[in-house]
Amino acid sequence: MNFEWTSEEAAFRQRLRDFLAATLPEDWERFSQHGPASPALTDYARGFCGKLADEGLLTPHWPKEIGGGGLDPWHQTILAEEMWIAGEPRGGQYMNVNWIGPTLIRYGSPEQQARYLPPIAEGRALWCQGFSEPGAGSDLASLRTRAVLEGDEYHVTGQKIWTSYAGLADTCFLVCRTSDDRKKGISILLVPMDTPGITVRQIPSLIGEGDIHEVFFDDVVVPATARLGEEGEAWSIIAFSLTNERLGIPRYALAEAALDRAVSILQEQDEFGGEAVRIEAAHALALCRASRMASYAIVSRRCRGEAIGPESASARFATVMAERRVAEFIVEYLPEALADAHPYLKMHHQRGIVAGIAAGAAEIQLNIIATDVLKLPREPR
Amino acid sequence: MDLTLTEDQIAILDAVESLAKPYASAPVHDAGFALVSDDLDRELAEGGFLDIAFDPDLGSVSAALVVERLAHLPYAIEAAVSALVRPLFGAELPRPLCLVEPGRSTRPLRFLKAGATVIVVGADSVSSFIATAEQVRAEETLFGYPMGSLLVDPATVATVTHDVSRDAVKTRWRVAIAAEAAGLLAAALDSTATYVTDRQQFGRPLATFQALRHRLSEAQVRANGVYWLAMNAAATLDAGDAALAALHAQESARATVYDFHQFLGAMGMTLEHPLHLWTYRLKALTSELGGRGGQALAAADAVWGRG
Numbered sequence: 001m002n003f004e005w006t007s008e009e010a011a012f013r014q015r016l017r018d019f020l021a022a023t024l025p026e027d028w029e030r031f032s033q034h035g036p037a038s039p040a041l042t043d044y045a046r047g048f049c050g051k052l053a054d055e056g057l058l059t060p061h062w063p064k065e066i067g068g069g070g071l072d073p074w075h076q077t078i079l080a081e082e083m084w085i086a087g088e089p090r091g092g093q094y095m096n097v098n099w100i101g102p103t104l105i106r107y108g109s110p111e112q113q114a115r116y117l118p119p120i121a122e123g124r125a126l127w128c129q130g131f132s133e134p135g136a137g138s139d140l141a142s143l144r145t146r147a148v149l150e151g152d153e154y155h156v157t158g159q160k161i162w163t164s165y166a167g168l169a170d171t172c173f174l175v176c177r178t179s180d181d182r183k184k185g186i187s188i189l190l191v192p193m194d195t196p197g198i199t200v201r202q203i204p205s206l207i208g209e210g211d212i213h214e215v216f217f218d219d220v221v222v223p224a225t226a227r228l229g230e231e232g233e234a235w236s237i238i239a240f241s242l243t244n245e246r247l248g249i250p251r252y253a254l255a256e257a258a259l260d261r262a263v264s265i266l267q268e269q270d271e272f273g274g275e276a277v278r279i280e281a282a283h284a285l286a287l288c289r290a291s292r293m294a295s296y297a298i299v300s301r302r303c304r305g306e307a308i309g310p311e312s313a314s315a316r317f318a319t320v321m322a323e324r325r326v327a328e329f330i331v332e333y334l335p336e337a338l339a340d341a342h343p344y345l346k347m348h349h350q351r352g353i354v355a356g357i358a359a360g361a362a363e364i365q366l367n368i369i370a371t372d373v374l375k376l377p378r379e380p381r
Numbered sequence: 382m383d384l385t386l387t388e389d390q391i392a393i394l395d396a397v398e399s400l401a402k403p404y405a406s407a408p409v410h411d412a413g414f415a416l417v418s419d420d421l422d423r424e425l426a427e428g429g430f431l432d433i434a435f436d437p438d439l440g441s442v443s444a445a446l447v448v449e450r451l452a453h454l455p456y457a458i459e460a461a462v463s464a465l466v467r468p469l470f471g472a473e474l475p476r477p478l479c480l481v482e483p484g485r486s487t488r489p490l491r492f493l494k495a496g497a498t499v500i501v502v503g504a505d506s507v508s509s510f511i512a513t514a515e516q517v518r519a520e521e522t523l524f525g526y527p528m529g530s531l532l533v534d535p536a537t538v539a540t541v542t543h544d545v546s547r548d549a550v551k552t553r554w555r556v557a558i559a560a561e562a563a564g565l566l567a568a569a570l571d572s573t574a575t576y577v578t579d580r581q582q583f584g585r586p587l588a589t590f591q592a593l594r595h596r597l598s599e600a601q602v603r604a605n606g607v608y609w610l611a612m613n614a615a616a617t618l619d620a621g622d623a624a625l626a627a628l629h630a631q632e633s634a635r636a637t638v639y640d641f642h643q644f645l646g647a648m649g650m651t652l653e654h655p656l657h658l659w660t661y662r663l664k665a666l667t668s669e670l671g672g673r674g675g676q677a678l679a680a681a682d683a684v685w686g687r688g
Binding site: 001002003004005006009074263267272275278279280281282283285286287289290291293294296297299300301303304311314315317318321363365366367369370373374375376377378379380 | 382383384385386387390442570574577578585586588589590591594595597598599601602603605606607609610612613616617622624625626628629632673674676677678680681682684685686
């Protein structure tokens with residue numbers, strides 16, 4: 001075990017920090033309160049991601065053969081941490097580079113790769129993921145949005161909900177039903193969002209404006225060539241995607257940064273001398289560090305080419321614990337942060353609500369731990 | 382950064398595994414509240430397993446790994462302080478070692494008996510003495526450790542002053558608590574998971590009820606976190622890292638121990654099941670160095686400065 005960063009890794013992190021300091025506008029912290037999917041941040045992210053791409057910092061973890069830097073998962077982790085600490089100036093594009101791109105690299109046809117990878121790698125694309133439906137959230141395999149093959153076209157009808165970025169996305173990674181088989185009847189279509197028959201309605205959210213949506217598909221016609229992989233292959237493609245994204249966003253990093261900021265504000269206000277506030281801050285920090293180390297254990301395995309395993313669910317849940325405790329600390333000791341006093345802390349609070357819900361609910365993570373880590377017998381269904 | 386085991390660490394843990402195998406199951410009816418084995422203690426000492434941190438090539442992470450592994454056993458062994466704190470003092474200190482703070486010296490101490498080395502971690506200095514039979518009284522406690530009380534004020538009888546800083550001792554003491562707690566939490570969780578898998582009620586294993594599954598999963602998340610914070614603190618020997626590790630250990634013990642017993646139902650009240658051999662040791666560790674509040678304040682001091 002080695003708990004130190006190599007000098008190269010440390011230099012990579014410093015390079016990112018220097019880039020952020022030189023690139024982000026002066027009022028960035030206030031600006032970043034616009035949600036990651038807001039029109040303002042989405043627009044800003046296009047320019048920002050273009051600059052990242054110019055520096056080779058947008059897809060440094062992609063294979064060299066397709067224009068990436070070929071760097072290992074530690075660099076991907078450092079990149080994700082620094083961007084998330086900064087308030088994610090990549091907006092929704094973080095998703096492109098983390099898992100949509102790698103999934104297209106693995107499963108996309110040459111035509112799909114030629115069409116979709118360059119805009120992602122150049123910072124011009126915005127994707128949304130059409131997963132959840134009104135009747136299919138954690139139970140994704142219950143989804144009912146149906147794609148019927150007629151000749152060489154799919155006709156798609158159905159509804160997605162709580163879809164991030166849908167309002168401004170140019171392409172949807174759409175999970176839909178092509179037969180009645182519960183899991184083997186699910187396929188993936190890559191659907192341009194300007195296709196006739198798609199209606200997007202924004203859902204007001206706690207996260208920030210423009211973040212989540214309902215998406216309606218009313219006889220939306222897409223060519224069969226828009227299918228990713230084979231019919232019925234969605235479940236294994238999603239499983240592959242999750243190996244790139246299973247740890248999720250490194251929320252522990254922003255949680256710790258927000259906690260540090262809160263403590264320094266309290267210190268400036270001479271309100272960090274009492275035992276109660278110090279004890280509570282330490283508890284929150286312990287959870288941030290536990291989450292970080294649990295994630296790093298998984299990254300270590302990825303670096304060795306091993307399967308990331310069900311322990312990633314444990315790291316995910318640890319992140320939820322950390323996120324909550326930090327948010328609770330700030331609410332208790334710096335409630336003005338939820339007004340307008342401390343934009344960075346407000347930004348953290350807005351985004352933190354997502355931790356236990358998006359990309360696999362916390363309860364699903366607990367189920368995975370119970371069955372696959374603790375090896376408990378399954379619940380009856 | 383690479384959190385996978387080195388080849389040396391794998392070899393050491395394999396050796397510990399072999400040595401520990403005969404001690405893996407508990408003769409619970411004979412055990413009472415604490416289970417001890419002089420044979421196991423002697424084998425560990427003679428095999429050099431408690432001296433690993435003296436070797437700079439192996440270091441304190443390897444020592445912490447051994448401590449964590451040994452804590453999975455139902456036997457209480459004075460390994461953590463010997464393996465992780467003793468390197469500050471030198472290998473000549475007779476074992477077992479008992480750490481004590483002057484203000485808390487009237488409370489029962491783990492492993493205290495005649496012949497033990499009592500290390501007094503005072504405000505201004507660190508000193509020690511070898512306890513005599515007249516100075517100690519064996520205590521029958523509920524904790525899963527052999528314990529004794531000091532009948533003398535340790536500050537007045539400690540004769541050897543060590544050129545060691547109090548803060549360095551406390552940091553390693555916290556690493557020792559966290560590494561041992563990590564193993565105890567994992568073993569208690571494992572023991573509970575086995576029980577609820579075997580025990581049937583309402584026609585199905587208890588482990589199939591989500592009311593238990595999710596709480597056990599949360600315990601796994603905590604045990605995993607304590608493990609990694611302990612190893613990280615063993616690597617850095619940083620005061621803040623150590624305090625956070627010990628804090629998370631004590632807080633996680635508090636959060637899980639009653640659940641483990643609860644899930645065993647009435648069996649969790651008996652001495653016929655070994656669960657208490659891990660959980661009641663966790664309770665003892667929870668009380669050290671001022672408990673969670675003590676660790677939290679130490680962490681806040683180290684990370685954010687005083688006041």
